[in-house]
Amino acid sequence: MRLLRLIPDDTSVPFMKFRPFTFGLSALISIVTIVGFLTIGLNVGIDFRGGTLVELQTKQGDANIAELRTRLQGANVGDVQLQEFGGPNLVMLRYGEQPGGEPGQQAALRRVRALIDADFEVRRTEVVGPTVSAELVQMSVVGVILSILAVLIYLWFRFEWQFAVGAMIATLHDVMAIIAFFVFTQADFDITSIAAVLTIIGYSLNDTVVVYDRIREMMRKHKKLPVADLLDIAINSTLSRTTITATTTFLALLGLFFFGGEVIQGFTASMLVGVIVGTYSSIFIASPILIYLGLREGGFGAARSEPGEDGDGAAGKAKV
């Protein structure tokens, strides 16, 4: 049987040569993201903004959104967003936080339901009051920062500080790219988006660590080689694994994206983007940045011996 091979064996792509270009590209993306974030902004969901979301299904026939919009003016809840959601008889209804604290939200929901209950079945309701939404924002920011820091510390212990910093920069880059996705698609940015961001941080770090592991190994094997060549060798020798893993993850997510239903479509879409970005960043950001961080000054591997089972000559030589 002939096996599928996306990446030929023994590639020697000069990845480091691309670095002025890729760094430029990533810098551009980051700038565009920041500008977009400040001008267009995220389409922040009710989790972070407070507000109410109701998913409706008509009891009969298709939904008439224009008519529903006029009808809902009577509810006096301010600007109501209405959109079809996964079918002509399904409608997603959203409005922002109402005055009057927590009881105010409940009163508004009662007014809305009084207007729609006759013709629609309520499939889902979410009401997030002002206290909870403020907490969710705080929790999300803390979560993202904590996980980056925790991993930074772990990598610092396991590798050298340059790797920790490199991985962190690559991770920030990925977070930036995902935010760009949310800014430019205007997909709902809610609590599951944070889960997606954290998952992608995890995935991207996983990818980066695999490449880093190989770089460390190569540094011990080839002590004289210039850092750029060494990084190229490491990336090339892990390239097959990188693409295969990215492909399997992508395929699994694709299944979820197309068949998982409307509720998690935004979640999987952002992760699909994240897999691509995460893979890109471990090759084109996390690795080349090591050159600028002064890897090898002071002689890596001389100071400490590797606790793993690096097997053959490589580790042995490093200890000399």
Added chain:
Amino acid sequence: MLSFTRWKATLILMAVFATMLLAAPNIMPQSWVDKLPRALRTHMTLGLDLQGGVHLMLQVDSDEVRRTMLENLRDDVRRVLRDSRLQVQNLGFQGNAVVVRLREGQNNELALTELRKLPQLIGGAFSTSGQYDFEVSRQGDSFVVSATDAGIRDKISRAVTQSIEVVRRRIDQLGTTEPVLQRQGIDRILLQVPGERDPQRLKTIIGQTAKLEFRMVDQSVTPEQALAGRPPADSVILYEEVKEGNRVVQQVPYVIQRRVIVSGEELVDAQAAFNAQQAEWVVNFRFNSSGGRKFAQATTENVNRPFAIILDNKVVSAPVIREPILGGSGQISGRFTAESSANLALLLRAGALPAPLTVVEERTVGASLGQDSITSGTQAAIIGSVFVLIYIFATYGLFGLFANLAVIVNVVMMFGLLSLIGATLTLPGIAGIVLTVGMAVDSNVLIFERIREEVRSGRSVIASIDGGFTKAMGTIIDANITQLITCIILFYLGTGPVKGFALTLGLGIITTMFTAITFTRYLVIVWLRVFKPARIPM
């Protein structure tokens, strides 16, 4: 080295088999599950987003708890001083403290001694903190009895515990399936009612404090006089709300004595009924013996005078006592509908909340959406997994089959562990499982790619495989631990569905490390022993 001792192999297979057993009840018909011993009936619970239901985050009004605490403290201070026959000049609140000043010439030393008896150890005789709920100090001529932070916290915490009990009793009366009631943080309660379709009904019965009091109407002044000036010191003005539908159309004032004759705590039963004579809905109630005695005494002394039935500081009705009520039971009327009388009876049976509850977060999923989510989630999971399995087989051939078998074992183990801890499966949780399938292959890919490199550098079959496994090990561990760290953080910070996602993903990482390091290795070794291959087919 490339060998497995027999016991190690047995252990691996036993672990796999055990998780299969744990996962099995999830797919068995209920009649089979019922025949299993209790310990083996492990299964996952479907999250509210999958089975439909209501999720409410309730917050105990801690300001109200604090206020009640201080009011009780003031009453205690007054009582203590009166019992010692000390005369009070003035008595009032200041922040979280009660400040009292005695008249000239009173025994201040005695007052201090008596007031110092008020503070109690938090947690009673078994207190571990050694902290008191109040502090007494003397400032010039005044005494300050202040609630400590620990005391207030303790009070709020007890209010939450008590609220959970009351809410549970109220929900149980609805006869719905097992509700989940959990304390969250300092002053919150999480309430999840699977299968409940109508959040409004739930909110109606938990949104009411249901503090019932029987108090006398003060007839020394008319409500008009009281409104114009001030009500007598022992009385307050309370209103009766006249409603049309849900709208309050009129508020009728009453002057009501502060003293409570009997409160709702002394009720033993309450039932809604239709009073045919008056043609209206009423609530029949019965007091316990001490409540019955108090009520009998009060009604005997006050024949032909009105008393008021007060619910949450609103007058429900104020009937005139025609004759002493001695039987310990009575009837509340007051423009009820069938539904509102039934609700009131339920609330009275379940008891009053120590403080009002507000809904700070509400998430409801209808059963139809839940079913849709199960269908699409399962479908997506199967399709995504099949994509991955086909791709891996196409890439690695025979070794791909090994990897695929490992992935399947991996998923079964995940289900087994999730069932063992009785985890809740949510839609993002299913996404976590699918994502694990995608990423679980990674460990195997790392190993296989290493083996291929070894082969290309001209090593023998056995040396290549051995080298592949050993060299990939460090990478697998490093790569997975970084990911596990983000999962743990997500789990601790996340709520509801996000927690479910973090849990499945995290467990998936652990099972992945296990299957890649042990199970795949075992398969490869068995293959080596049985077929003694001359080359590696990949």
